[in-house]
Amino acid sequence: MVRTSICGAGVNPSPSAGRLSPLLFRNQAHCPSPRPLQVTRMELWPGLWTLLLLLALLLPTLWFCSPSAKYFFKMAFYNGWILFLAVLAIPVCAVRGRNVENMKILRLMLLHIKYLYGIRVEVRGAHHFPPSQPYVVVSNHQSSLDLLGMMEVLPGRCVPIAKRELLWAGSAGLACWLAGVIFIDRKRTGDAISVMSEVAQTLITQDVRVWVFPEGTRNHNGSMLPFKRGAFHLAVQAQVPIVPIVMSSYQDFYCKKERRFTSGRCQVRVLPPVPTEGLTPDDVPALADTVRHSMLTVFREISTDGRGGGDYLKKPGGVGEAQL
Ligand SMILES: CCCCCCCC/C=C\CCCCCCCC(=O)SCCNC(=O)CCNC(=O)[C@H](O)C(C)(C)COP(=O)(O)OP(=O)(O)OC[C@H]1O[C@@H](n2cnc3c(N)ncnc32)[C@H](O)[C@@H]1OP(=O)(O)O
Numbered sequence: 001m002v003r004t005s006i007c008g009a010g011v012n013p014s015p016s017a018g019r020l021s022p023l024l025f026r027n028q029a030h031c032p033s034p035r036p037l038q039v040t041r042m043e044l045w046p047g048l049w050t051l052l053l054l055l056a057l058l059l060p061t062l063w064f065c066s067p068s069a070k071y072f073f074k075m076a077f078y079n080g081w082i083l084f085l086a087v088l089a090i091p092v093c094a095v096r097g098r099n100v101e102n103m104k105i106l107r108l109m110l111l112h113i114k115y116l117y118g119i120r121v122e123v124r125g126a127h128h129f130p131p132s133q134p135y136v137v138v139s140n141h142q143s144s145l146d147l148l149g150m151m152e153v154l155p156g157r158c159v160p161i162a163k164r165e166l167l168w169a170g171s172a173g174l175a176c177w178l179a180g181v182i183f184i185d186r187k188r189t190g191d192a193i194s195v196m197s198e199v200a201q202t203l204i205t206q207d208v209r210v211w212v213f214p215e216g217t218r219n220h221n222g223s224m225l226p227f228k229r230g231a232f233h234l235a236v237q238a239q240v241p242i243v244p245i246v247m248s249s250y251q252d253f254y255c256k257k258e259r260r261f262t263s264g265r266c267q268v269r270v271l272p273p274v275p276t277e278g279l280t281p282d283d284v285p286a287l288a289d290t291v292r293h294s295m296l297t298v299f300r301e302i303s304t305d306g307r308g309g310g311d312y313l314k315k316p317g318g319v320g321e322a323q324l
């Protein structure tokens with residue numbers, strides 16, 4: 001076990017012991033009373049090794065026996081891995097400075113994550129993306145795992161709009177900033193609106209696309225929250241089309257409430273663009289409702305419980321109960 005040198009009450013105060021371990025017994029002659037325990041660095045190793053061994057046994061046991069622990073490990077690794085990748089991405093992106101082209105680098109670096117988690121992402125309707133013009137993408141927002149589906153289809157020169165808090169997520173915040181992510185303060189509607197009005201100009205002048213989660217927050221309940229209007233005002237102001245994208249429900253492989261995270265499938269469906277030419281701000285509420293309605297219809301169509309189409313939709317409280 002851990003051996004200590006106790007001055008004055010030596011474990012083995014023989015002269016030979018003194019020679020073997022001068023560090024332990026130095027000043028022994030002048031030491032009037034017992035001194036506090038002194039643990040040398042070498043003597044800590046056995047304790048550390050025991051601790052590591054215990055962890056090495058405990059972690060796999062938890063992983064295999066407790067789905068909740070598995071959920072936490074997987075989420076912790078997800079965030080940790082992204083933070084780590086961001087550290088690698090920052091110097092590469094910094095060469096260009098804050099630039100939408102850096103989003104390509106982030107995208108390439110994030111694409112493999114779905115394999116680590118055994119999530120099969122199937123993309124449908126990618127031909128609906130207008131080939132070379134600005135537009136506004138609107139998509140449903142279930143969890144931070146949306147990043148996987150998003151990276152699968154993210155068009156060139158497309159920047160997401162994110163909550164301001166993400167800017168402070170360490171290396172990930174800095175990487176997002178370098179890639180041109182637009183940050184808004186959701187608590188200050190006025191400021192957010194003026195940022196989005198500026199974006200409406202930039203969209204045209206700098207030929208960029210914008211990705212918005214119009215629910216405005218993550219939504220785990222297997223439906224879609226009412227849409228915020230900003231994305232639709234943005235598209236109408238810039239007179240550019242809206243491209244709705246629907247990611248199917250994650251319920252068959254991921255549920256935050258039940259702390260369940262297994263492997264699974266997800267479909268990302270790109271819907272036909274919705275033109276906004278000639279529309280005015282007065283048309284925004286109807287536009288937002290129409291787009292949400294079509295997205296919710298597709299969400300119901302493509303979301304399954306993993307046991308083959310539609311069982312999940314019939315469950316009480318499932319997407320079938322979603323309000324239109
Ligand atoms: C290699 C490794 C690298 C690692 C790094 C990681 C890589 C990652 C890469 C990239 C990832 C990026 C990750 C992104 C993910 C983040 C997701 C999020 O953060 S989601 C949260 C933020 N998103 C939003 O909040 C949506 C946008 N929000 C809106 O559009 C809202 O409308 C907003 C904020 C502008 C206002 O919100 P209100 O809560 O006040 O709600 P309202 O009802 O919509 O608006 C109030 C009134 O203002 C009008 N209004 C809104 N916008 C307007 C406008 N532009 N002009 C005029 N009026 C407007 C509306 O019409 C409404 O008025 P009337 O009630 O209709 O009379």
Ligand SMILES: CCCCCCCCCCCCCCCC(=O)OC[C@@H](O)COP(=O)(O)O
Pocket residue numbers: 079080082083141143144145147163166168169170171172216217218219
């Ligand atoms: C300083 C260390 C901080 C550690 C934080 C770890 C962050 C890891 C980076 C993960 C990047 C994932 C990007 C997806 C962001 C996301 O999905 O944000 C959620 C918001 O849309 C909605 O927020 P909310 O209103 O809270 O649901």
